[in-house]
Amino acid sequence: MTLPDRSSLSRRDYLRALVAVGGATALSACVSESDDVDVPTGTDDPDSLPARQHAWNDALSRDDHGNVQPPEHHVLVALSLIDEPSDDGRERVEDALEILERAYEWSNEGLVFTLGYTPAYFDRFDDSLPETVDLPEPEPLTDREDPTFDEFDAVLHLASDRSQVVLEAEAGLFGEADELNGVDVETGLTGVFERVEDQRRTGFVGEGLPAEHTELSGVPDSIPDEAPFFMGFRSGFDRSQATEDRVTIEDGPFGGGTTQQISSMDLQLRIWFEQDNHYQRVTKMFSPEHADEELVGDIGEALTSTNALTDERIESTQDDARTRGVVGHAQKAARARVDGEPPLLRRDFNTVDGESPGLHFLSLQEDIEAFVRVREAMTGDDLGVANANNGIRSYIFVTQRGNYLIPPRSLRALPPANPTGDDSSEET
Amino acid sequence: MQDHDFDRRTFVRRTGAVTGLLALAGCLGTDDDDDNDDTTEETDDDLEAPAFPEVEDPPDAVYVPTHRESMRMLEPVEAGDYTIAPMLSYPHPFWILTGGAGGEGEIERNDPEQMDGVHMMFTLWDDDTGVVLPVDSGNAIRVFRDGEQVGSPRSAWTMISQAMGFHFGDNVPLDDHGTYTVEVELPPLSTRTTGQLEGRFTERATATFEFDYDEAFWDHVVGEVEYLDEEYWGQRGALEPMDHGGHGDHGDQQEHDDDDHDHDGHDDHDGHDDHDHGDHDDGRDDHHNHDDIPYSALPAADAYPGTLLEPIDDPDTDLPRSGDAAFLATLFDSGSRLVEGDDRYLLVSPRTPYNRVPLADMALSATIERDGETVADTELVQTIDGEYDLHYGASLGDVQPGDAVTITIESPPQVARHQGYETAFLEMPPIELTVPEG
Numbered sequence: 001m002t003l004p005d006r007s008s009l010s011r012r013d014y015l016r017a018l019v020a021v022g023g024a025t026a027l028s029a030c031v032s033e034s035d036d037v038d039v040p041t042g043t044d045d046p047d048s049l050p051a052r053q054h055a056w057n058d059a060l061s062r063d064d065h066g067n068v069q070p071p072e073h074h075v076l077v078a079l080s081l082i083d084e085p086s087d088d089g090r091e092r093v094e095d096a097l098e099i100l101e102r103a104y105e106w107s108n109e110g111l112v113f114t115l116g117y118t119p120a121y122f123d124r125f126d127d128s129l130p131e132t133v134d135l136p137e138p139e140p141l142t143d144r145e146d147p148t149f150d151e152f153d154a155v156l157h158l159a160s161d162r163s164q165v166v167l168e169a170e171a172g173l174f175g176e177a178d179e180l181n182g183v184d185v186e187t188g189l190t191g192v193f194e195r196v197e198d199q200r201r202t203g204f205v206g207e208g209l210p211a212e213h214t215e216l217s218g219v220p221d222s223i224p225d226e227a228p229f230f231m232g233f234r235s236g237f238d239r240s241q242a243t244e245d246r247v248t249i250e251d252g253p254f255g256g257g258t259t260q261q262i263s264s265m266d267l268q269l270r271i272w273f274e275q276d277n278h279y280q281r282v283t284k285m286f287s288p289e290h291a292d293e294e295l296v297g298d299i300g301e302a303l304t305s306t307n308a309l310t311d312e313r314i315e316s317t318q319d320d321a322r323t324r325g326v327v328g329h330a331q332k333a334a335r336a337r338v339d340g341e342p343p344l345l346r347r348d349f350n351t352v353d354g355e356s357p358g359l360h361f362l363s364l365q366e367d368i369e370a371f372v373r374v375r376e377a378m379t380g381d382d383l384g385v386a387n388a389n390n391g392i393r394s395y396i397f398v399t400q401r402g403n404y405l406i407p408p409r410s411l412r413a414l415p416p417a418n419p420t421g422d423d424s425s426e427e428t
Numbered sequence: 429m430q431d432h433d434f435d436r437r438t439f440v441r442r443t444g445a446v447t448g449l450l451a452l453a454g455c456l457g458t459d460d461d462d463d464n465d466d467t468t469e470e471t472d473d474d475l476e477a478p479a480f481p482e483v484e485d486p487p488d489a490v491y492v493p494t495h496r497e498s499m500r501m502l503e504p505v506e507a508g509d510y511t512i513a514p515m516l517s518y519p520h521p522f523w524i525l526t527g528g529a530g531g532e533g534e535i536e537r538n539d540p541e542q543m544d545g546v547h548m549m550f551t552l553w554d555d556d557t558g559v560v561l562p563v564d565s566g567n568a569i570r571v572f573r574d575g576e577q578v579g580s581p582r583s584a585w586t587m588i589s590q591a592m593g594f595h596f597g598d599n600v601p602l603d604d605h606g607t608y609t610v611e612v613e614l615p616p617l618s619t620r621t622t623g624q625l626e627g628r629f630t631e632r633a634t635a636t637f638e639f640d641y642d643e644a645f646w647d648h649v650v651g652e653v654e655y656l657d658e659e660y661w662g663q664r665g666a667l668e669p670m671d672h673g674g675h676g677d678h679g680d681q682q683e684h685d686d687d688d689h690d691h692d693g694h695d696d697h698d699g700h701d702d703h704d705h706g707d708h709d710d711g712r713d714d715h716h717n718h719d720d721i722p723y724s725a726l727p728a729a730d731a732y733p734g735t736l737l738e739p740i741d742d743p744d745t746d747l748p749r750s751g752d753a754a755f756l757a758t759l760f761d762s763g764s765r766l767v768e769g770d771d772r773y774l775l776v777s778p779r780t781p782y783n784r785v786p787l788a789d790m791a792l793s794a795t796i797e798r799d800g801e802t803v804a805d806t807e808l809v810q811t812i813d814g815e816y817d818l819h820y821g822a823s824l825g826d827v828q829p830g831d832a833v834t835i836t837i838e839s840p841p842q843v844a845r846h847q848g849y850e851t852a853f854l855e856m857p858p859i860e861l862t863v864p865e866g
Contacts, residue, residue, distance in 0.1 A: 143632065144566035144615035217603070218580040220541070268580045270601070274541040279533025280526040288527065322791040322807075324527045325839030356580050381618060384810070386789035386842035387564045387583065389526055394583035397568055 003029055013212045015163035019073050020202040020353065024176040027167045039165055039181050040105035046098055046409075049106055053114040053406050054258050054345075054364055056159075057244055059106045065305040067238045071108050071159035072206045074349045075166045076262065076360065077173075078199035079154040082192060084124065085414040093413035095187040100169055103180035108161040111169055115412050116260045116404030121153040125417035129405070132252030134367030135259060138401040141375045144393075150262070150402025152196045157260075157362070159347075192414075201264065203351035203360050205229065207299075210350055210357075218356040222273040227299045230267050230350050230357045231392065233285055234300030240307040240330070242345040247364040253419040256408030261371045263361045264351070264400040272395050284392055287313050287328035288320050309334045321383040329378065329391030336370075336377035343370040359396070368403050477543045478653045480521055483662040486851050489752035490781055492665045493848035496591055498652035499549070500645065504721060508633030510614050511555040513721045515592075516639060517547040518649045519599040523850040524585060528840045535850065540599045546641060548584065549597035550612065553722050557624050557814040560724035561617065562586065562594040562788040562843075568613040569598075573606050586788065589846030590667040593724035593785045597844075605642045611635070617812075622766055624814030666782040666848060669723045725784040726756075726777060726817050734760040734775070737833055737861035745781070750837060751856035753778045753787055757835060759827060759863060766813070767823040774827075776808055776835055777819040780849070786818035787853060791838035794822060798831050808835075827863060835859040 003025060004017035015033060018026040043049065050058075061069045083089065097115065104110035119137045122129055129135055138149045156173075158166045171177040172185045174195060179185060207228045213219045224232050247258045272281065278298075282291040286307060290296050295308050307330050314334045320327050336343060345364040350357070365371050380390050388394045407415045481494045499517040506512075519540030527534035540547075548569070553560045564586045571578045584596035602608065617629035639645075729736070729747060737757040739748040747754040760766060760773040767773045774794055778787040788810070796804040804827070808820035827833075837856035845853075 142566075142615075143618070144568065144613075146613075146632070217578075217601075266580050268582045270541065270579070271582060271598070275524060275536070275538045276526070277533055277536045280524070280536060283526050291533065322838045324529070325789070325791060325842040326526050356577070384791070386586065387566045388524075388585055388844075389789075389842050393566060397581040 008215075010212060012209070016073070016204050016209070016212070016352075019075060019163045019166055019204075022075070022167060022170060022200060022202070024171055027164070027171045027177065030164045030167050033164075037162065037164065039162060040107065040110050041181055041183075042101045042104045042106065042110060044102055046101060049101060049409065051256050051409055052244065052248060052258070053409050053412055054247070054260075055244055056112045056347075059108075059112060061108050065238070067234075067236060067305055068241070069108065070205050070236065070347060070349070071112065072161045072204055072209065073159065073163045073166045074203045074205070074360070075156075075158045075170060076201040076362075077156040077158065077170055078150070078152050078196035078201075079156060079189070079193040080152045080196050081121070081154075081414075082194055085416070089192045090413040092187050092192050093189060096173055096189050097412065099172065099180065099183060099185055099187065103172070103183040104160070104165060104169070111158065111160045111165050113159065113169070114157045114260070114406050115154060116157070116406040117154045117415065118150055118152065118402060118404055120151050122405070122417045127416065127418035127421045129417050130252045130254065130420075132249060133254050133257075133259070133405055134369050135403055135405050136368055138261070138403045141372060141401075142379045142381075142398075145398040147263070147398050147401045150199070150400065150404075152199060154193065155262070155402065155404060157347075201351065201353055201360055203349035203353070205349040213352055213357065216352060216355055216357065218267075218269060219352075220270050220273045223269065224299050226301075230269055230359065231272065231285065231395070232281065232299060233296065234303065235348070236346055237303060237307050238305045240309070240334075240342055242342045242365070244345065244364075246341060246343070247345045247366050249366055254405065254407055254411065254415075257411070258364045258366065258406050259368050259371075260362065260364050260404040260406050261368060262400075262402045262404070263398050264353075265359050265361060266397040266399060267357045267359055268395045268397070269357050272392075283326055283328060284389065285329050287316075287331035288324045288326060289313055289316070290328065307334075311340070317380075318383060321380075321385040325385065326389035327380060327383055327385055327391060332380045332383065332391055333374055333378040336374040344374055358399075364406070476650075477540075478518065478520075478650050479655075480847075481661070483847075486662045487664055488851050488855070489664055490590075490666050490852045491848050492656065492660045492663045493590065493667065493846070494658075494661050495653055495655040496667055496670075497547075498649050498654070499547075500639075500649060501721070502637055502639055505635040505637050506555070507612070507614060507635035508631050509554065509629045510561070510633050510635065511553055512612060512614075512635045513551045513553075514610065514612075514637045514639070515549040515551070515595075516645070516649065517549070518646065519543055519545050519547050519601075521847070522585075522587060522597075523845045525840075525842055525844060528842070528854050529856075535845075535854070537850070538599070538844075540601075542601050544603055545599060545601040546639075546645075547597060548600045548610070549587075549592065549595045550584070551592075551595050551721060551724070552614070554625060554628065554814070555720070558720075558722045559625065559812065559814060559817050560594055560722050560786075561629070561812065562724055562786045562818050563617070563619045563810070563812070564596065565615045565618040567596060567615070569600075570611045570613070571600060571602075572609040572611070573604065578602065578608070585844040586842075587844040587846060588780065588785050588787075588841075588849050590780075590783060590785075590848050591670040592846070593669060593783065594788065594843070595724075602641050607638060607640050609636065609638050612637075620809055620811040622811055622813045623816075625812055626814075666780070669725065669783050723783075724786060726779045726786050727815075728784070729756050732756060732758045732775065732777070732816060734758040734764075734773075735864060738864050740832070740860040740862055748859050748861070749781065750778075750835075750859050751840060751854055752781055752852040753841075753856065754781045754784075755835060755859050757833065757859070757861055759824075766811075766821060771823040771825050772827055773821055774808070774824050774833070775816060775819045775821045777816070778841075780852075787841040787843070788818055789842040790820065790840060792820045793836045793838060795834045795836065796824065796827055796831050797834070798828065803827075803831070829863050829865045831863045833861040833863060835861065
C-alpha cells in the first residue's frame with residue numbers, strides 16, 4: 001500500500017491516513033512526523049491493571065461535562081489462527097500483550113486495547129461456551145441489510161490518542177518493530193496469529209476530525225467544523241452510555257468479560273448535510289421535541305452530559321410517529337433501555353476505510369441479545385413511520401458485522417470454550 | 429435502449445380548456461448534432477441549469493408549476509416481484525418533509541448541490557396488477573462507474589410530482605461523463621398488502637440498470653424543458669400526468685378535471701407507441717417501448733364498492749378535501765375480503781385532487797359517533813390492495829346509517845414534493861362525514 005501524500009494533507013489528517021495504511025513504512029513515516037513526542041510508559045506489574053480488558057473508562061480522560069473522551073485513533077486488527085490453540089500459543093499471546101502493557105501507559109496518551117474472539121473461534125472446541133455467555137453467530141438484523149460477517153478468529157482493538165502508538169503496537173506484535181517505546185519486543189503474535197489484511201479496519205473520533213475529510217466526495221464541505229462524528233453531533237454522552245459494570249458478564253468462567261459487536265456501515269452524508277436542514281437532522285437524530293425546543297445546539301454541545309431523552313420523550317416515540325410523522329434515532333433506540341438504563345457501551349468510531357465515510361459501530365454489552373434488542377428498537381419497524389423519517393435509517397448502510405467475546409484479562413490468550421470444564425478439549 | 433420524449437400534451441387547467449399554453453422556452457436549446465460520444469471527459473465546470481423560477485405567494489393548495497421537466501426513460505427492469513422503471517432528468521429542486529403540520533423547518537427546499545449529475549427517478553410497480561407501489565421500506569441505491577462505486581449508497585426519497593405521480597427520486601451528483609451502472613436494492617415491503625398483492629414482495633430484490641451520462645443526455649433533458657406561460661404559474665390546478673409513451677393514439681386531451689368519474693382510470697396506458705421517438709439517438713437498441721409503465725393514479729371514485737360516506741358540509745368538489753387532498757371514504761358491505769368475519773371495512777383513500785396520485789405515509793384515524801357517543805375510535809392502517817391500490821383501512825364491527833364518521837389526519841403524507849405540491853397536503857383538518865341513511 002502506498003503512503004498518503006504528505007503535501008496534500010494537514011498533519012493531523014496525514015497521521016490518520018498513516019494509521020489507515022498501517023505497516024512498517026507507515027510507522028516510520030509516522031515516527032518522523034511525531035518526533036519528540038513523549039509517550040508515557042506502562043507497567044511491569046500486570047496485576048496492577050484491571051481484571052477486565054474493557055476497563056478503559058477509569059483510565060481515559062473526561063471532558064468538561066464528565067463524558068469519557070475516547071482515544072482519537074483506532075485500529076481493528078483482524079486475526080486468524082495459524083495453528084490450533086495450545087499452551088505454547090497461549091503463553092506467546094499473553095507475553096506479547098504484556099509487552100504492550102509495559103511499553104504504554106493504559107490511557108489515552110498511551111494505549112488501551114482488547115482482544116476479542118468470534119463464535120467461529122469457539123466452534124473448534126468440543127465444549128460449548130457456558131450458558132452465561134451469549135455469543136451467537138452474527139446475522140442480518142433488518143430486512144434491508146445483507147452484511148458480510150466476521151468469520152475470522154479474533155479482533156484486536158488498539159486505541160490511542162497517538163497515531164504513532166497504534167501503528168507501533170501493531171508493528172511490534174507482528175515483527176515489524178523491535179522496540180516499543182523503549183521496551184524490547186521479545187515475543188509477538190507472529191506464529192500464532194496472522195492478520196487478515198483485507199479486514200483490517202481503522203478510524204478516528206474527536207472534535208474536528210471528520211471535517212478534515214472533505215477531500216472525499218462522500219464528505220460534504222457543509223459538515224460542521226467541530227463535529228466529532230460524521231453525522232455532525234456528539235455521541236457517547238455519559239448518561240446515555242451503559243457503565244462498564246452493566247456490560248460485564250457477571251457469572252461463570254468468563255465473568256468479568258463482556259461481549260462486543262461491531263457493525264460497519266457506510267454513511268450517506270451528502271444528503272444528510274446538503275438536503276436535510278439542521279432542524280430535520282436534530283429531529284431525525286434525537287427527537288422532534290429536541291428540534292422544537294432547540295435542545296441540541298450546533299453539534300450537540302448544548303446537551304452536555306446527556307442526550308436529554310427523558311422518559312416522556314422516549315415514551316412519546318409512538319405518538320411522534322403518528323402525530324409528527326417522524327421519530328428520532330436516539331429516541332427510538334432508547335426504548336430498549338432496561339429499567340431506565342442504557343444497555344450498550346458504545347465505543348464506535350468514524351472511518352474512511354475504502355475512501356468513503358463510514359462508522360465502525362462498536363458496542364459492548366453483557367450479551368449480544370442486548371444489542372439485538374437495541375437494534376430492533378432502533379430499526380423501529382413497529383412505528384409505521386415513513387422510512388426517510390424513521391430516525392437515520394435512510395443514511396446508514398450496514399456492510400459488515402461481527403460478534404465477539406472479550407474475555408477477562410486472565411483468559412484473554414486463546415481461551416478454551418469452557419475454561420472450567422472437566423476436560424480440556426481444545427486439542428481434539 | 430430508446431429514449432422516449434414525452435409527447436407534449438397540452439397542459440390543462442382545472443377549469444376551462446386553454447390552448448397554446450405551453451411556451452417552449454428551453455433555455456439552452458437542443459443540440460441536434462448529437463455526435464458527442466465522449467465517455468471519459470470531465471463534465472463542464474459550469475453547466476447551465478434550466479431556470480427554476482419561484483412562484484410568488486403560491487396557494488396552500490396544489491398549484492400549476494412553472495414548467496414541465498423533461499426526462500429520459502430507461503427500459504423497465506424486473507427484480508423479484510418488483511418491476512422498476514428508471515428515469516433520468518437534470519438535477520432540480522424539490523422539497524423534503526419531516527413532519528409538516530406547520531413546524532418551522534419541517535419542510536425544506538432542496539436545491540441541487542451541484543448541477544453535474546442527474547435527477548434519478550424510478551417508478552416501482554407490480555406488473556400483474558399495474559399497481560404502483562407508493563411506499564418505501566428502505567431502498568438502497570449504489571452507483572458504479574468502471575466497477576468503482578461512485579459516492580456513498582443512498583436511499584431515494586419517496587416523491588410526488590404532478591407529471592410523474594408517485595416515484596422514488598433524488599439528485600445524484602456525478603463528476604464525470606461515462607457509463608454508469610446503478611444497483612437498486614429493494615427490501616421486502618413492510619406495508620400491509622391485500623388482495624392480489626397479499627403475500628407478495630416478501631423477498632429482497634436487486635434491480636440493475638445502466639445509463640450514459642454525457643453531453644447528449646444533458647442537451648436532451650435540458651433542451652426540452654417546457655415552461656408554461658407565466659400567467660398560469662401558481663394558479664390552482666395541475667399538470668397532466670406525463671405520457672409514458674402509451675397515449676399516442678388517444679387524441680383526447682381530456683382534462684383531469686377532478687377526482688371523479690370522467691375518465692378511465694390508471695389502466696388506460698394501452699395505446700400504441702406511435703409518437704415521435706425523439707431526436708436523441710444514443711445508439712442503443714431500439715426495440716423496447718414503455719407502454720406498460722403505469723402512472724400512479726388511483727381508481728376513480730366510482731370504482732370503489734360499498735357505501736360512499738357523505739360529507740356533512742356540502743363541498744363544492746365531488747370528494748371532500750383536507751389540505752387540498754381529496755378523500756374518498758367508503759364503507760364496504762359486511763364480510764368483504766378485506767375483513768375477518770362479518771365486519772365492515774372502512775376504506776379511506778386520500779389522493780391529489782386532479783391526478784388522483786396516492787398520498788402515502790400519512791397517519792389517519794377514524795372516530796364513529798352515534799347520538800353524540802363515540803362508538804369506535806380506530807387507527808386506519810396503510811394498505812396496498814391489488815384492486816383498490818393505496819388506502820388506509822380499518823375493520824368496523826358496529827356502524828350504522830346516520831353515524832358520524834370523523835377522519836383525523838394525525839400527520840400529513842411524509843413524501844417529498846415537486847413544485848406545485850409543496851404547499852398542499854400539509855395542514856390537514858379533520859374530515860366530517862356521515863353514513864348515509866338507507
